[in-house]
Each structure stands twice: as C-alpha cells, then as structure tokens.
C-alpha cells in the first residue's frame with residue numbers, strides 16, 4: 001500500500017474535476033485526482049459523452065486564467081446567437097420565433113461550444129504533463145475517514161491519500177458524497193434527453209436554436225465542420241416513453257424524426273454518432289460541505305439541460321474554491337474555508353435549480369394555457385429590451 005500526502009484530493013475526472021485539478025495546480029498546490037474510467041480517444045468510442053457544452057464567458061475566463069483555454073480554443077465554435085422557437089402541433093410548426101444576439105450585450109459571443117468527450121480528452125492530456133497533478137486514471141475513491149486537520153482517503157487499489165481537502169467531483173451518484181454522509185433531494189420529471197451529433201444541409205451560422213414543444217426542448221448547438229459537413233450537437237428532451245420509442249428507431253428513421261422535430265431549421269439531418277440517453281432530474285445536495293470535504297458539480301447539483309446552465313454552474317463552484325484557496329492557502333479545508341464556500345455557492349445553486357425546474361415544467365406542458373403563456377413569455381422577454389438584456393446577462397452568469 002502506498003501513502004501520499006497532498007493539499008487536495010479530487011474524486012472524479014469529468015470536466016469539472018479536471019478543471020478543479022488544473023485550478024489548484026496553477027496555484028502551486030499538490031493534487032491527486034482519481035477516476036476509474038479513462039477518457040475515450042474518439043467520438044463514438046464506448047463510453048464517450050456525446051453531449052456538448054456551451055462554455056459561457058465566466059467559464060471561459062476561468063479556463064483562460066488557469067492556462068487550459070489555449071489547448072481547447074482550436075476545437076471551440078463560438079455561440080453568437082440564441083434562437084428560441086415556440087412550436088405547436090404534430091408535425092411541429094413554429095408559432096413564435098425570436099433571436100437573442102450576443103452583440104446586444106456588447107459581446108462577440110455568448111460562449112464557445114465544445115463536445116464533452118473531446119474536452120475531457122484534451123484536459124486529461126494537458127494535465128498528464130502538469131508537474132503537481134498526480135492523475136490516477138483506472139483507480140477510484142473507496143473509503144473516507146476525516147479528522148479536524150485532514151481527510152484520509154482509501155482508493156480501490158488499496159492506496160491511501162492524506163489531503164487537507166477532499167473534493168467530490170464524482171458525478172450525480174457521487175460515492176464521496178455518500179461516504180461523507182450528505183443526502184440529496186431529487187426531483188424526477190419522467191423525461192429523458194437524447195444526446196447525439198448530426199450533420200445537416202444548411203450552415204448553422206453559430207446559432208444555437210431551442211425549439212419548445214410539449215415533452216420538452218429540442219436544442220441544436222453549433223459545432224465545427226466535420227469532414228467539410230455542417231455539424232451540430234443535439235439535445236432532444238421527451239417524455240420517457242417517447243424517448244424510448246425514438247431510441248429504438250433505426251438511424252435513418254431517427255434522423256428523419258429529428259429533422260421533422262427541428263422544423264428543418266438546419267435542413268435535413270444525418271446522424272454522425274450513436275445516441276446517449278440521459279434521465280432528466282433536478283438534484284441538490286442537502287449540504288455542500290462536511291469535515292474536510294467539499295462537493296462540486298453534479299456531485300452537488302444536477303439541472304435539466306436548458307440554457308447551458310449545468311456545467312457552467314459547476315465551473316462557478318471551481319472558480320470560488322480556487323479564489324478561496326488563493327486568498328489564504330493556510331486555510332484550505334478548514335471549517336472557515338468550507339463555510340465561506342457554502343455561503344458563496346448555496347444561494348446561486350438553489351435559485352438556478354428552482355428557476356430551471358419551473359421553466360422546464362412550463363416548457364414541456366401540453367396544457368394549452370401554459371403553451372400560450374410560453375409563447376407570450378418568449379415575446380415579452382425578447383421584445384422588451386431592458387428585460388431581454390437583464391435575462392441574457394443572468395443567463396450568462398454575469
């Protein structure tokens with residue numbers, strides 16, 4: 001059995017855990033990060049995450065400040081316009097169509113889109129060369145003992161890590177959260193999201209389009225061209241039974257159904273990847289900390305995939321932890337440090353979770369009154385300029 005002493009232990013090498021490792025290492029702190037899985041090497045490899053993330057400006061600032069952005073920038077596609085279409089009927093037809101421009105806020109883009117599998121691969125490769133990060137892929141968190149001054153973690157391999165702070169970044173079923181005795185509250189909607197990548201006839205012009213219909217949103221997210229074809233990542237939310245039916249279709253029938261559901265805004269779609277299915281939940285941990293332990297990202301909060309809030313909210317957790325560490329390295333992992341973290345993050349997480357929960361309930365409803373409200377709400381939010389700018393600024397996390 002090996003025993004290692006470090007400043008920070010991180011359980012979970014998803015995008016949030018890897019970013020946290022880079023943020024602490026950038027300050028000269030020593031980090032051990034463990035994850036039983038290794039990132040896929042190419043799109044469609046077993047286990048590859050086919051979601052994409054729109055990194056909004058604050059998330060991109062963080063990646064830039066800790067030296068990760070340069071490795072990602074070449075793969076990123078700017079998100080300049082967010083188009084929202086309220087649809088009706090079967091097959092769906094647009095009834096209200098509005099575009100929100102980043103230039104309205106004086107910005108060249110709202111953010112930058114990157115496929116998750118590629119981001120994870122690039123971050124892992126970048127961190128593998130970083131001096132003070134000990135990346136242990138293929139090993140996992142197993143047990144936790146904490147004392148006033150330290151967390152002692154036992155890994156699946158039997159190795160031990162003694163750290164001043166243990167961070168749970170190990171996803172929605174977080175084993176470190178469970179070991180720390182922190183419960184969470186989960187709201188289920190009976191919805192599932194299908195995530196996949198398509199090529200399409202028409203150029204996306206860096207526009208992300210959200211098309212609302214009962215069952216949930218259908219979202220197109222612009223990606224760089226693939227083999228000279230226009231490409232987008234798609235998240236298609238549906239009631240569970242409909243998602244299961246769609247998932248059972250062959251590729252051609254599925255692509256036709258996706259083209260129809262998209263109201264052909266990008267022309268005909270062709271599948272470029274397998275399809276992942278994600279259950280839609282809102283989940284909040286009852287606390288963000290326990291002795292020598294901090295929860296971040298989906299270990300702390302899971303949101304329905306609307307308005308690019310999930311991972312962006314997670315990277316705000318990372319930014320705050322990293323700012324607190326920079327302010328006084330001697331305090332890392334102490335009660336004072338953890339209470340400042342919880343104070344800084346709890347309210348924002350809770351408000352975002354409540355807002356997106358309500359928004360999802362209104363948007364997916366098949367009640368005609370709520371559908372009318374959805375359509376009128378879109379017109380109001382877009383057409384009243386001060387309201388539009390306030391909502392856009394809040395959505396960007398500014």
Ligand SMILES: Cc1cc2nc3c(=O)[nH]c(=O)nc-3n(C[C@H](O)[C@H](O)[C@H](O)COP(=O)(O)OP(=O)(O)OC[C@H]3O[C@@H](n4cnc5c(N)ncnc54)[C@H](O)[C@@H]3O)c2cc1C
Pocket residue numbers: 011012013014015016017034035036037051052053054116139140141142169170171172175193194195235278296297298299304305307308309310311312313314
């Ligand atoms: C369909 C869909 C679309 C989305 N689109 C967006 C978007 O556009 N913008 C946005 O901001 N967010 C989006 N989100 C949310 C975002 O994708 C997630 O928040 C994010 O990917 C989760 O990252 P994470 O690092 O918290 O968790 P994960 O990626 O789940 O990583 C957790 C890691 O922990 C590891 N692990 C498990 N057990 C152990 C163990 N015992 N020890 C150590 N490690 C362990 C796992 O192997 C995994 O690698 C979307 C979500 C969904 C469902």
